[in-house]
Amino acid sequence: AQKVTQAQTEISVVEKEDVTLDCVYETRDTTYYLFWYKQPPSGELVFLIRRNSFDEQNEISGRYSWNFQKSTSSFNFTITASQVVDSAVYFCALREGTSGSRLTFGEGTQLTVNP
Amino acid sequence: NAGVTQTPKFQVLKTGQSMTLQCAQDMNHEYMSWYRQDPGMGLRLIHYSVGAGITDQGEVPNGYNVSRSTTEDFPLRLLSAAPSQTSVYFCASSYWGYRDAFFGQGTRLTVV
Numbered sequence: 001a002q003k004v005t006q007a008q009t010e011i012s013v014v015e016k017e018d019v020t021l022d023c024v025y026e027t028r029d030t031t032y033y034l035f036w037y038k039q040p041p042s043g044e045l046v047f048l049i050r051r052n053s054f055d056e057q058n059e060i061s062g063r064y065s066w067n068f069q070k071s072t073s074s075f076n077f078t079i080t081a082s083q084v085v086d087s088a089v090y091f092c093a094l095r096e097g098t099s100g101s102r103l104t105f106g107e108g109t110q111l112t113v114n115p
Numbered sequence: 116n117a118g119v120t121q122t123p124k125f126q127v128l129k130t131g132q133s134m135t136l137q138c139a140q141d142m143n144h145e146y147m148s149w150y151r152q153d154p155g156m157g158l159r160l161i162h163y164s165v166g167a168g169i170t171d172q173g174e175v176p177n178g179y180n181v182s183r184s185t186t187e188d189f190p191l192r193l194l195s196a197a198p199s200q201t202s203v204y205f206c207a208s209s210y211w212g213y214r215d216a217f218f219g220q221g222t223r224l225t226v227v
Contacts, residue, residue: 101210103150
């Protein structure tokens with residue numbers, strides 16, 4: 001069965017520090033998609049990125065970057081030069097090729113960026 | 116486009132009361148689903164639907180009913196609310212397969 005683990009429950013950093021959020025997944029499918037979502041204090045879920053299992057290229061978008069490694073079943077998320085507005089809960093999620101549109105979420109990591 | 120619309124945004128219920136959480140989407144998505152979010156547990160799938168007239172259970176279906184009479188709407192019913200159902204509920208929709216999911220704004224439900 002599929003599973004996503006975010007071992008870091010809470011992380012607290014000072015503004016401008018770099019921070020990495022860890023995500024480890026389990027799946028038997030060879031085709032799958034990995035996602036990161038942000039949930040700010042206002043409560044909505046904001047889609048950040050989707051990667052498929054055939055594309056291990058790292059991705060950078062502004063201050064955000066993602067490191068996908070199939071060898072370690074990890075999809076880690078790094079925020080460079082963190083800002084107070086990055087304070088949120090971040091979720092990693094998995095969609096298997098055989099499960100249609102069903103998402104399996106990790107427990108979430110609460111990131112607090114202090115000024 | 117409105118996207119995925121959930122109502123109400125907040126609700127307080129007494130134990131034993133019933134209510135329906137509404138979810139509507141205007142993107143003609145086949146797939147719709149309900150998740151609940153609890154601290155330390157992420158989002159867990161309650162029920163889902165792959166099209167009008169077709170629903171199935173997710174990971175935590177007990178205490179909830181769903182139906183899908185139209186493509187647009189996917190209501191979630193609590194027949195007899197319990198304090199354990201205090202949670203934040205999210206509705207999501209997507210095209211079937213590997214497209215991205217669109218989430219509603221969430222409903223914060225408190226059962227006292």
